[in-house]
Amino acid sequence: MKKNPFLISGYISPDYFCDRENETETVTEAVRNIRHLTIFSPRRIGKTGLIKHVFHIAKQQKYFIPVYTDILATSTLREFTECFGKSVLTTLAKNEPALRKIVKSLSSIRPKISIDPISGEPSVGFTVSNEREAAASLEIVFRYLQEQKSHFALAIDEFQQIAAYPEKHVEAVLRTHIQNTTNVSMIFSGSRKHILTGIFSTPDRPFYNSTQVMEIGKIPLDVYKAFILEKFTGNGLKIEESATDYLLELTSAHTFYVQYICNRLFSEQGKTDREAVDRMLIKIITENEAVYASYINLLTPLQFRILRAIALNNGIQNPTSSEFISSYGLGAASSVSLAVKSLTDKEFITTIDSKYVLNDLFFNSWLKYKGSYV
Ligand SMILES: Nc1ncnc2c1ncn2[C@@H]1O[C@H](COP(=O)(O)OP(=O)(O)OP(=O)(O)O)[C@@H](O)[C@H]1O
Ligand SMILES: [Mg+2]
Structure with a gap:
């Protein structure tokens, strides 16, 4: 059987990737001109795919050295430093002499070499035991980057995570290092628009106005249609x-x-x-029914009724409007407003094109399929 041309995770090559030509150009152009960039979109639209696509091309063209870090699983500056540091050092350790140089130059952070069980490639990490050590190690990693002759693109995916770190001054610390490292272009990416907007558009916060902002939307219908038809028919289906x-x-x-x-x-x-x-x-x-049942268990009865109403209504611009509330029997507008906020915080709903919609489209379809009998 032919390899499935429709990826549902990861990135392989441009063959499996539909369009994003303008977006690829915008990101590449920003990086090559040493501008920092923030990419946001609702979940599962293709931010990570786009970054991987740009990096794939950059590697072939040797435009710049790409470093990708996903910080979704980090919850402290200490974990961020370990995660980000590992991505940077592993990229820099591209050959034996480079590896030896890192081990020698960065002995103060005690780099540890291991072999990645999947790729078989060496990876270089280090451990950080407290906040003070995290700040010091981060400074060493950025200084080491600055000493390199190359130009780097450092992508930090799920960047909104940093807003939840308990340490103070995380944004200020990062911003200072980035400002002092003149051969890196940062790409920050995430899906929590209001958190990212808070970081990058609040006048008294360190990252204020420091990046070009790019919102990515859906792939145009005609382009996606042609891609789908070509992948099916081109493979004899x-x-x-x-x-x-x-x-x-x-x-x-x-x-x-x-x-x-x-x-x-x-x-x-x-x-x-x-x-x-x-x-x-x-x-x-x-x-997926079992998963949806467990989602429902996480909700209060009112939150669930609102979620179902949004699904049945195919999204809603104003969930506290009297028409919506009375059509679906939701009760007091103040309680609806609180529940909508909670559903947004828990990432059950989001706003797309100024409408509240469910984040998980399959869950949305299931709620509609089941009608009012769940
Ligand atoms: N241009 C594209 N052509 C084909 N498939 C794509 C494209 N962009 C993304 N995908 C696929 O769509 C899925 C979702 O994309 P991706 O993970 O990049 O979204 P995301 O916006 O980063 O989501 P999240 O906010 O959850 O991190 C993935 O399986 C990915 O392989
Ligand atoms: Mg992603």
Whole structure:
């Protein structure tokens, strides 16, 4: 069987990647001109994919040295330093002499070499035991970067995490290092718009106005349609054009959901028409039922009723409007407002095109599928 052309995680190569030509150009241009950049979008639209795509091309063209760090799993400056430091040093340790130089020059942070079990490549990390050591190690890593002749693009994905670190002055510490390191362009990326806006657009915060801001949206319908048709037919599978339109409409062309349904349809190796798309969506949401039940357990009865109302209503601009509240019997506007805030904080809902919608489109479809009988 042919390799599935629809990725649902990670990045392989431009062959598996649809469009983003303008966005790729914008990011590359910012980096090459040593401007820092903040990329945000709702979850699963393709921020990480875009960064990986730009970095893939940069590696081939040797425009700059890319370093990617995902800090989603970090909760302190100490963990950030270990995670970020490991990405930087592992990239710099690209050959034996470079590795030896790092071990010698950075002996004060006690670099540890290990072999990555998956890639078989050496990786270089270090441990940090307290906040003071974190600040000192971070300074050493940035100073070492500054000593290099190359130009670096440092991407920090899920950057909003830093706002929740308990240490004081995290933003100021990072900002100072970045300002003092003149051969790096930073790419900050994340999905929590209000947290990122707080970091980058609040006048009295260290990162105020320090980056170019880029919001990424959906891939244009006609471009995504052509990509899907080409991947199916190019691999000898039949797909009706109307089925592609229908799939893009059902998913509102939200990247992950398009990729996921296409991946599953492709793996069935059958003919794809509208019925096949419907069947597949029901199959997926039925498989996920246990997960949705556990989501519901995390909600108060009112939060759940609001979530279901938003799903049934296909999103809502103003959830405290009397029309919405009375149509779905939600009670007092003040309680609805509090519940909406809580649902947003828990990332069950988000705003896209100034409408509140569910973050998980398959959960949304399941709630609609079940109607009011959940
Ligand atoms: N341009 C693209 N063409 C094809 N697939 C893509 C494209 N961009 C992203 N994808 C795929 O869509 C899925 C979601 O993308 P990605 O993880 O980049 O989103 P994200 O915005 O970083 O999400 P999150 O906010 O959850 O981190 C992934 O499986 C990825 O492989
Ligand atoms: Mg991501």
